[in-house]
Amino acid sequence: MKKNTEPSPHPYMANSNNGNFDQMMKVADVSDIEELFEQIPIAHRTKRDFDLGPVLSAESSLYRHMTGILRKSENCEDNLNFLGAGCWQHYVPAICDEMVMRAEFLTPVWGTPSSDHGRSQAWFEFASQLGELVGMEFVGLPVYSFGTAGGHAIRMAARITKRSKVLLPRSLDPERLAVMKTYCSLPELTGYIEIVLVDMDSATGRIDLNDLKAKLSDEVAAVYFDNPSYLGVVESEALEISRLAHEYGAEVIVGVDPISLGILVPPSEYGADIVVGTTQPLGVHMNCGGGVGGFIATRDEEKYAVEYPTLQVSLTNTSVEGEMAFGLTLFEQSSYGSREQGKDWTGNSVYLWAIANAVYMSLMGPQGFRDIGNSIIERSHYAATRINSIPGLKVLWPEGFFKEFVVNFDDVAIGLDLLHSRLRDVGIFAGKDLQSDFPELGKSVLYCVTEIHTKEDIDQLVAALGEAIK
Secondary structure, eight states: OOOOOSOOOOTTOTTTOHHHHHHHHHHTTOSSGGGGGTTSOGGGSOOSOOOOOSOOOSHHHHHHHHHHHHTTSOOTTTSEEOOOTTSOOOOOOHHHHHHHTSHHHHSOOOOOTTSOHHHHHHHHHHHHHHHHHHTOSEEOOOBSOHHHHHHHHHHHHHHHHTOOEEEEETTSOHHHHHHHHHHHOOTTSTTOOEEEEEOBOTTTSSBOHHHHHHHOOTTEEEEEEESSOTTSBOOTTHHHHHHHHHHTTOEEEEEEOGGGGGTSOOGGGGTOSEEEEEOTTTTOOOOSSSOOOEEEEEOSOHHHHTTOOSOEEEEEEOSSTTOEEEEEESGGGSHHHHGGGSSSOOOSOOHHHHHHHHHHHHHHHHHHHHHHHHHHHHHHHHHHHHHHTSTTOEESOOSSBOSEEEEEOTTSSSOHHHHHHHHHHTTEEOOEEOTTTOGGGOSEEEEEOOTTOOHHHHHHHHHHHHHHTO
């Protein structure tokens, strides 16, 4: 009898081992796998077979297979990257990676509210430092992303004001807007919050104050805006926006890039009630999926504190006189403490990134944030000036931007797809194509310049652009 030389699946690969598969079906009390997917409409299911290739019999074979796939990807370390648009390439100090890989931080993802004081102290330091950076006293543990933080903040404002309409800028990040729409639900469901977009002033890239005034009413729960905006523009009328919103009793929610706050005033100084933003620039690498961190911060007032859906870390007395301990507070209003009865569902968040963020902020200090902010301003404005000098190219709003700026290509014949293809051929990731999201800006691209870019990098981009548009 001929011996079977075909490799068999490893027993720990439960999804490919027949014996384990049958056992899981038995435990789930189903006789047909289709029973587990009956809620998915037939039209939404893939009908083709998947060509998964031969069974891999060893971990070494799997490793070789996966690294072969990964080598096909191009990355920002091996190329010159000018992409931003919500996830930016900043320098991550080596100590940030070292700290998040330490077992005491990497492994204790969770514990009881009174356990793991070292982890709770690190989280407390994160909240304290971030609060000082944004000018607020009460900061929750990070949520999944910038958009998630914004969605929670909108719902907080709706609960506080008992209203169900929010004003958002037309210039908002489309992906972030999509997340916020999910949090605001659908008109057919309870808890629906209507989103109304406020126009952008085409001459400045900022919020159109006349359109904002026309859309404000006693029905508006909150006015939300980013500063800097998704398109990089600094909102110079932020104080006036806040004043107009407060006249109607609306909350003011401001989204910020925290790394800008070394040179821009914190939102608390121009009327923000709730501050949200991303923590990704603070010691977190870019990644191709998964949470990169978002935060929510407010004044230390009860009306805000009782509406937080996030976990909060606080100091408290112990049974030993004079001794203090760290622990979770307001636990019962989170989805961890009350499940679906919590203020909002936050799920398993990105608490490990809070460690990286705390390390980064402690390393930087006030002077470090000023230095990096000035560096970004100088380099990004140098890049904008050089690009603006290329015949046929125009920086739409060459003054008053931070880190990102919009370049218009209407006066050159080349299409943006071909342009970006030519730049990739010479190892450059150009900016984000804005045509589909902001058609009113014409053939425009969002470029990002941070502290990682040298003068030589920028000059290389300018030379490549000049060649590519010929």
